[in-house]
Amino acid sequence: MPILKVAQLEKSYRMGFIPKLHKVLHGVTFELPERSITGFLGGNGAGKTTTIKCLLGLAYPDSGSVRFFNNEELSEDVKKRIGFLPERPYFYEYLTGLEFLEFYGQLSTRLKRNDLRQKSENLLKRVDLWHARDKKLKEYSKGMLQKIGVAQALIHDPELVILDEPMSGLDPDGRFYLAEVIRETAREGRCVFFSSHLLNDAEALCERLVIMKSGVVTYEGGLEPFLAKMGEAAIIRYLANGHEENRRVETDAALQAEIKKLLNEGAHIVDVKKDRNLEQAFIKHGLRGGGS
Amino acid sequence: MTQVLVIARNTFREIMRNRILYGLIVVAVLLIAMSLALGQLTFAEQSRITVDFGFAAIHLSSVILAIFVGSTLVSREIEKKTIMTLLVRPISRTQFVIGKSLGLLAVILISIALLAMVLAGILLLMNLRPNMAFFVGLYGICLEATVLLCVTLFFGTFASSMLAVSFALGVFLIGHWLESLSYFAERSHNKAFILVERITRAIFPNLEYFNWRALFIYGDPVRYGDVVWVTVYCLAWSALLISVSAMILAKRDLG
Numbered sequence: 001m002p003i004l005k006v007a008q009l010e011k012s013y014r015m016g017f018i019p020k021l022h023k024v025l026h027g028v029t030f031e032l033p034e035r036s037i038t039g040f041l042g043g044n045g046a047g048k049t050t051t052i053k054c055l056l057g058l059a060y061p062d063s064g065s066v067r068f069f070n071n072e073e074l075s076e077d078v079k080k081r082i083g084f085l086p087e088r089p090y091f092y093e094y095l096t097g098l099e100f101l102e103f104y105g106q107l108s109t110r111l112k113r114n115d116l117r118q119k120s121e122n123l124l125k126r127v128d129l130w131h132a133r134d135k136k137l138k139e140y141s142k143g144m145l146q147k148i149g150v151a152q153a154l155i156h157d158p159e160l161v162i163l164d165e166p167m168s169g170l171d172p173d174g175r176f177y178l179a180e181v182i183r184e185t186a187r188e189g190r191c192v193f194f195s196s197h198l199l200n201d202a203e204a205l206c207e208r209l210v211i212m213k214s215g216v217v218t219y220e221g222g223l224e225p226f227l228a229k230m231g232e233a234a235i236i237r238y239l240a241n242g243h244e245e246n247r248r249v250e251t252d253a254a255l256q257a258e259i260k261k262l263l264n265e266g267a268h269i270v271d272v273k274k275d276r277n278l279e280q281a282f283i284k285h286g287l288r289g290g291g292s
Numbered sequence: 293m294t295q296v297l298v299i300a301r302n303t304f305r306e307i308m309r310n311r312i313l314y315g316l317i318v319v320a321v322l323l324i325a326m327s328l329a330l331g332q333l334t335f336a337e338q339s340r341i342t343v344d345f346g347f348a349a350i351h352l353s354s355v356i357l358a359i360f361v362g363s364t365l366v367s368r369e370i371e372k373k374t375i376m377t378l379l380v381r382p383i384s385r386t387q388f389v390i391g392k393s394l395g396l397l398a399v400i401l402i403s404i405a406l407l408a409m410v411l412a413g414i415l416l417l418m419n420l421r422p423n424m425a426f427f428v429g430l431y432g433i434c435l436e437a438t439v440l441l442c443v444t445l446f447f448g449t450f451a452s453s454m455l456a457v458s459f460a461l462g463v464f465l466i467g468h469w470l471e472s473l474s475y476f477a478e479r480s481h482n483k484a485f486i487l488v489e490r491i492t493r494a495i496f497p498n499l500e501y502f503n504w505r506a507l508f509i510y511g512d513p514v515r516y517g518d519v520v521w522v523t524v525y526c527l528a529w530s531a532l533l534i535s536v537s538a539m540i541l542a543k544r545d546l547g
Contacts, residue, residue, distance in 0.1 A: 013545070053376075053545070053546070056379075056380045057379070057380070058376055058379060058380070058545070058546045059545035059546065060543075060545060076382035076383075076384075077382070079380060079381060079382045080382050082380065084376075084377065084380040085377075086373055086376045086377060088373070089373065089374075089376075089377065090372040090373055090374055091374060091377070092302070092306065092374060094305070094306055094309040094310070095302075095305075099305075103298065103302055104377070104381070106294075106298045107295060107298050107299075107378070107381040107382070107383060108381050108382060149377075152377065
């Protein structure tokens with residue numbers, strides 16, 4: 001049973017001085033299985049954020065359907081089971097980290113005051129913000145805000161966590177830390193759906209991909225099958241006469257033959273890597289860029 | 293209901309932590325204190341000037357709070373996109389609007405109560421004992437602030453903060469001008485003018501109904517029937533404006 005099922009979602013906005021209908025989503029369809037990390041990829045303007053807004057009832061789709069969990073429409077009960085971090089979040093800067101989490105906890109759970117305090121404190125430790133619990137959010141750095149944003153999305157133990165560009169604007173340390181939190185969230189049995197245009201991060205985190213371009217889902221499936229479309233090219237790194245060298249081969253058969261040949265020549269194989277990554281796959285499949 | 297109170301509490305906390313509020317209260321306290329000095333300038337009307345000026349300071353501060361803070365209540369949540377993290381929680385847009393209004397209303401009522409205590413203290417110094425008419429005068433200010441808050445909130449659901457302030461100030465001025473407009477319409481033979489007066493009366497709240505500030509100083513009797521009727525008038529306008537605001541917000545795409 002998919003945790004989220006989106007079918008034929010269409011959305012238009014009126015834009016311009018003389019409002020003209022501009023179609024942003026053209027029948028977006030995809031599913032999210034339980035207990036998975038799915039990357040929602042696509043360039044700027046591909047329609048990722050609009051899709052997420054339509055899923056969460058923040059924008060109203062023109063047509064199509066969105067079903068959560070056991071084929072349920074978005075309702076107050078369903079919302080209790082969803083966590084969300086918006087893109088470029090601005091939070092209530094007059095609240096401290098602890099007050100902020102307690103505020104969102106009070107909106108989403110029926111926990112008693114002491115239990116909620118305990119839960120908020122645990123979450124602050126988990127996202128490495130315990131030291132800043134009594135600081136007002138206006139004193140937080142961008143990375144800290146992103147972390148507290150993820151924490152508010154998790155305060156009510158949601159089954160589905162939707163993160164819109166969680167890595168955007170973070171330094172490498174911040175991205176690493178956030179990736180760990182996302183992995184841990186998935187290990188707890190939750191489904192994580194996050195949009196990103198940072199392909200390296202997505203490749204390191206995701207098991208599944210939903211890729212959008214110009215308001216249409218162009219790929220939905222596993223990360224491996226998508227990368228496999230790149231072909232079998234590989235790079236052999238080896239030591240010959242004390243020098244490190246690389247050799248690129250195009251097919252699996254050629255790889256086996258080349259390794260055999262190098263070994264016969266007395267070379268020392270250092271490693272063999274498939275010559276493919278998400279970045280290259282995007283370029284090869286013409287998926288770079290969001291809009292048409 | 294819990295959700296509404298959580299939003300109200302957070303809004304209350306937001307405003308209470310804003311230094312502008314304290315600046316406004318200090319200015320209002322200074323104005324009330326100044327009323328004492330102004331009163332000294334007259335021979336026979338000292339108490340009248342003090343009471344008038346004191347009530348005017350309380351009235352003005354409540355109007356400024358209702359309009360200037362009210363204008364940002366919803367529009368800033370939309371502009372800063374904080375509304376997105378709230379509305380994905382189990383909370384409806386109507387609950388959100390009601391919670392925000394209650395939070396600001398609580399701040400306005402507390403500030404009116406504080407300033408009223410200062411004014412009452414000054415009146416006691418002048419051997420004027422605040423009676424029921426004094427409290428009815430304050431009650432009228434509270435009712436007017438409630439309506440103005442709802443008016444501003446309504447404009448804030450579809451206009452920017454600046455526009456919401458402008459529109460609400462317009463309603464404030466027209467609302468106090470309606471009595472004069474009717475006075476002239478009764479004496480006019482111009483059908484177009486009479487029609488404009490009728491339409492204006494129908495679509496704008498008459499804020500002069502809430503003006504009981506003169507009762508105390510002139511020692512006029514409090515007509516409790518009027519107080520009840522005007523309270524219902526205030527609640528009806530507030531309910532209407534909150535409902536329309538919630539309906540507008542419910543239809544809007546956010547973010």
